[in-house]
Amino acid sequence: MHTQQTHTDTGTDERTALRKRPEAAADARLMARRFLNRQRPAVPEQDAASVELVVSELVTNTVRHARGSRCSLRLQARPDSIVVTVADADRRPPRERAPDVMNATGGFGWPMIRHLARSVAVTTDPGGKTIRATLPRGGEGGPLHPTGPHMGPVGEIRRVRGNRRGNRKGAAFGEAAPASPHTS
Numbered sequence: 001m002h003t004q005q006t007h008t009d010t011g012t013d014e015r016t017a018l019r020k021r022p023e024a025a026a027d028a029r030l031m032a033r034r035f036l037n038r039q040r041p042a043v044p045e046q047d048a049a050s051v052e053l054v055v056s057e058l059v060t061n062t063v064r065h066a067r068g069s070r071c072s073l074r075l076q077a078r079p080d081s082i083v084v085t086v087a088d089a090d091r092r093p094p095r096e097r098a099p100d101v102m103n104a105t106g107g108f109g110w111p112m113i114r115h116l117a118r119s120v121a122v123t124t125d126p127g128g129k130t131i132r133a134t135l136p137r138g139g140e141g142g143p144l145h146p147t148g149p150h151m152g153p154v155g156e157i158r159r160v161r162g163n164r165r166g167n168r169k170g171a172a173f174g175e176a177a178p179a180s181p182h183t184s
Helices: 024-037 045-065 109-116
Strands: 003-008 011-019 070-077 081-088 119-125 128-136 160-162
Touching (some): 011 024, 024 070, 045 070, 045 109, 045 128, 109 128
Parallel strands (some): 119 160
Antiparallel strands (some): 011 070, 119 128
């Protein structure tokens, strides 16, 4: 796992490429934990736990469901948020399914990610998809702080299409967007 760090005026940025193997989620959690531990001011423990959980879920979903042999993880620290971005070579968006409480086969991760994050966006381009989740930092928003900007009716995620030049179309989670049969 090769990791690249960048420091800017607006925060810290760290990226890595992961092979899609069962241990990828554990590697991603370790990277996230180390990244969060280096942040100053420190990321509150509850916010850090939420970031680690979202990183683990997004990478696990990529390993289990996406095509291709690699994925990438990017973490960005901003003064009021932590941005988690996972990209893979599969253009299919995540699919929400009913949680399976009887056989424990999953369905809990995507609703949990949407609950923990202030916003979630799924973008696609000819090379695959990118999922970006922005989580609160410093006690603002999130499920443990119900006054955050994520409160209110749950929005829908629409596919956002674009090309490698960055031209994107569509709406991100939390924006007023009609429901799509392919929501996740």
